[in-house]
Amino acid sequence: MQASIVVTTANAHRFDPAARSRATAFVVALLVLWPLLVWSQFHPALLFETRNLAAIAQFLGGFLPPDMSVEFLRHVMRSTIETVAIATAGMSLAFLIAVPLTVANTRALSIARIGPGPGWRMSRVLHVISRGLLVSLRGMPELVWALVFVRALGLGPAAGVLALAITYGGMLAKVYAEILESADTEAARVLLQAGSGRTLALVYGLLPVAASEIVSYTVYRWECALRASVVMGFVGAGGLGQLMDQSMKMMNGAEAATILVVFLLLVLVADAVSAALRRGLA
């Protein structure tokens, strides 16, 4: 028995003890991913067959040149404002939903974990419940919520705002909680140990450490909300999406191209805002 222990420790010094588990993980990943590619009918060679290339070229050719007529641009302008409004209003509501859920959810602010102290079991139960709530909020795609709300509220932006608020609220809370947990939580723990409450430990101890991560994720989500609002527009939730849906249905590629250019500009703006905010918080 003792001899075998000696041998193992000697081996552990000669070989990297982590090598075997790493190799196993690599092989397992390959074994899982390969069948997934097969099932998803992924045949990249098809893309380059002349027949298919011609079809793509014909489709994209219809997009050029973009439609720059004043009348259409006026439509685009109005829809752009609507899209930005949907995304921003949806994100603001999502943020309001996410903040209390984050404070309730993140382990970085758990007072009962110190010790562990009184109410430890209760806090575990609440943690599981709030995690479940987050999953149910973000589990359903926003498109489905949009369909539901379009039925309830009729065609228009309000349905998109509500759909975004619900799914993005769940996503924001989950990722915020995880950003806070992976930040340096020492400063917040020390405050909790000096009798501070969760929210105050968050704003005095955790936000100063994690603010730039939080901001960059929030702005990125706003960018995603812009894209999502377009997709929801296709089911009647207003904005650029609804306009694009009309253009596509009328096979008007030029109009679609204009809308895509506007889209690119919006994403560029989001990127610039994010960079500026992060610089300010550095």
Next chain:
Amino acid sequence: MGFQLGNVVLTYPNGQRALSRITLGAGRGERVAVIGPSGAGKTSLLRLLGAALRPDDGSIEVLGQGPWRLSARALRRLRSRIGVVYQKPPLPGRQRAITAILAGRLGSWPWWKAIGSLVYPADIAGAEAQLARLDLADRLFERCDRLSGGQLQRVGVARVLYQQPDLILADEPVSAMDPTLSNLTLGQLVDDATARSATLIASLHAVDLALRWFPRIVGLKAGEVVFDLPPVRITEALLRDLYAAETSVPPTQAPEPLALPARGPRNVAACKPQ
């Protein structure tokens, strides 16, 4: 009203024993220095007293209350009466010194005052007064990541001075300071504790500082109390025995910048006439 430990046992998650059967107490307004080689359990002892760690066995009473028998609300109130000075104060780099100091009263301020203080500092004069005691008033609005290790330690001390706790636990509070600042800082902690009849427990690596500022010295070694004496009764032999294991510590461990244990006995002689 200080604290009372009875037969306290503390085991690390890895099974290693941090403190074994410690019985130790201090009354209100008492000042105790805890000395001993690294790994003796000094930090664990302080974290236990700060209600940050729960003992595996034995009884603990802090400021007249058993922390682990309290409700969540009462435990929070008890913790707000305990101030901890950390060797490496965990302060967010982006936070300014004033915010870090005012955070000392988060446990006692109403929440609206604490939130409002982030918009405009609620008590600039109060924070400045504490920082001035430590000769650092000019750094009041400096960000913590622009401060040196010793300055950061003084901000940590200022936070606890501002907190005005009934029990002050200082874990190597002056390890990054030169002798002059070390004495200034310890002097201010002692003054504050004396003025408010607060209990002060400090772990110190520098034996000369312990002997100079504290009327009671506890020697901790391998999780056990080996002596508990006034400075005049600390002998060279006691100290040599206390730090006997330190020589076998691998040299990779960073040495403390202040008074090495070997210098302890000489400082004893220097201190005796006091």
